[in-house]
Amino acid sequence: RRGGTRALEGVRIGILADEFVNATLGEFDPAVLPLYEHAIDTLRKAGAVLIDAVIPTTEDWFELADEAEAVVSSTEFKVRLNEYLAELEHVPSAVYDMAGLIYFEAVSHAELEGGNSTNEGRVELGHQESALRTRMWAPGQVGVRFNETYKRALRTTRMLSSGIDAALRKHKVQALVAPTDTFFLSLAAVGRHPAVSVPMGFMAGNTTSKEGVFPPWPYPHAPAGLCFVSEHWSEEKLLAYAYAFEHATGHVRRTRQPFDAAIPKTQLRDVM
Template sequence: MEIDTLTIAGALDQFACGDLSAVELCQACLDRIAEIDTAGPTLRAVLELNPDALTDAEACDRARRSGAPVPPLNGIPIFVKDSIDTTGHMMTTAGSIAMIGNYAPRDAVVVARLRQAGAVVLGKTNMTEWSYMRSARTCSGWSSRGGQIRNPHVLDRTPSGSSGGSAVAVATSMCLGALGAEVDGSVVRPSSANGIVGIKPTVGLVSRTGVMPVAAPQDTVGPMARTVADVARLLTVLAGPDPEDPATMVDATPQAPDFTTFLVDGALKGARIGVARDLMGTHEGVDKVIDDAIDTLRDLGAEIVDPAIGAWTPFFGEAETELCLYGFKDGINRYLAAHPKSPMKSLADVIAFNRANADRTLQYFPQDLFERAEAKGGLNDEAYLKAKEECRRMSRTDGIDKVLATHRLDAIVAPTDGTPPWAIDLLVGDHIVGGCSAPPAMAGYPHVTVPAGKCHGLPVALSFFGPAWQDGKLLGYAYAFEQATHARPVPAFKPTVA
């Protein structure tokens, strides 16, 4: 078994012909975790393993031997970000020691759908604590519970976040897929930094019930895997309405298709693709990789519009920050109230816990965003409603919608991150420069990232984003590019760039 190159489709084929069992694959993943995450380079991507994983895998093998039809992900090992509820003796803590003991009363809807599809939940992945919402000076991939995640390509470089553990687990073949969650960049940026494929779906395509929230207009769960086809398979299982999540029940929500049907080699022929040139220019090495990728899109039959300029907003601009502060306070208080086993009952409790345990929680970063969020009012405040409207205006009316209409585009491309993954810096925090996560995140529109090449041994990724509900079309474009380039880098575990 070549686990580094094994895809979901490949594993299912081997299961069907008897060359591989779910137990064997699950054990191979557990061995891999012990070898490189717990020991070896000590990546710290995994927070907690599911003690029932092998038992669940055995049940998958029995189901297959019975001769009855098996579900579409039967026996496939999947990791879940630590902000997504799971039952089965696993906690949900958002990486915070304040939340140790928070055993959810039920699976998040997305986890329930994975289990119904036969997936084996391997455990929970480490993440940027509280999804970046504790401090404006956070270091991606650090949490008080799990420590600092490391990038497997170059170990002193950021894994990015906040779904960094999920991305690292996928990149290093500790699993065949993982769930991340994003408010702005938390699926696509770590996917880019670790050289894998990720999609931030249209908000409303995938349920958020049972997921720790940040800002409802932007929150979504997204699958991460090593290939576009694997991401499409996962999204097909995850997508669909949820009566408990109003965003999935709006009149505009289309019936979720089988996303693998969009994966054809000629998907880019005749597609009008705009280049967000104003989201480039922060690093010459990244720009070179993306310019080469644009040439490939042209060779594959796309009509390239370069430049396609928009009124793009900066990462975490003032209006988006306000939206997140209000949304986080409201959302996390509602989440905690719905979890009877949570040791924290409110954001105020978490703030007090951190103050009382500063030597373990505040040794690197303050909790300034927590304190600013706690000072906010409710979601009926004029300031929140104004910020929400401003985010939509900048990202939709004066942003993506305007560019798409002006140039008659099917999609927009840009580098997912403006620079290669930066050095981990626990004293100063992140060094995020450029990138394109904010416009589609604030608009609630789909965003796919796919490996495009390397710069100094570090992954560089190409992003496709466009209008709402065009997730399948974007996956098709990414698939055509992926099949033409096969640019996914293999982790080298180098100690440093130098």
């Protein structure tokens, strides 16, 4: 097997479209499509054998997956966070559970959160608090244990994500790819499938920003990624494919610098 920048030569890659490149489902934006088409062409030029692939789904799979993922992720986040905080021997902040974390962030130490006192900073803090409160009322938890709602949602996510393995076998491909900003990445996550996202370009300068969305998406010159997914325990080959693809793009991520406010001005050495 070839490695390095030639790792994609002769590798069968499944190209996903349909539900995963659909502006009416999930958060996919049509502005990503030209970048995806260019990424597919880059894979071809890098020597990959491209196969049109389809992940087997049910008619209402998206609604099922969206709901199940929300239950599983919010419940696991709350339960595991509470377990972690309870195990700490010394807690200077006196935060011992998720309720305490919400109080710390939103009430007792709100000035430490949100980054600044501007309207944007307050909006950011509001979204952070809202996200925590959503997870506070995790539907898949009773007491300190997982309940049947969680177990049912977990079975649903695993059933839906099994379509990834089915597609890999049916099309005899080593990996599946789709834009990162689709439900494909979430589907891989709930099924514990390894995934690697690599920059594939930037949206056009005339891309229209959506109002009332946090974090903002899309926006002019927003970065977009290509997501590689494969079977369990396939991280090694996925990293090889991602490395080869990144080199084939000419390191596209270096062609545009982030806006100045996003560049850290304080380094670890400045506060140690």
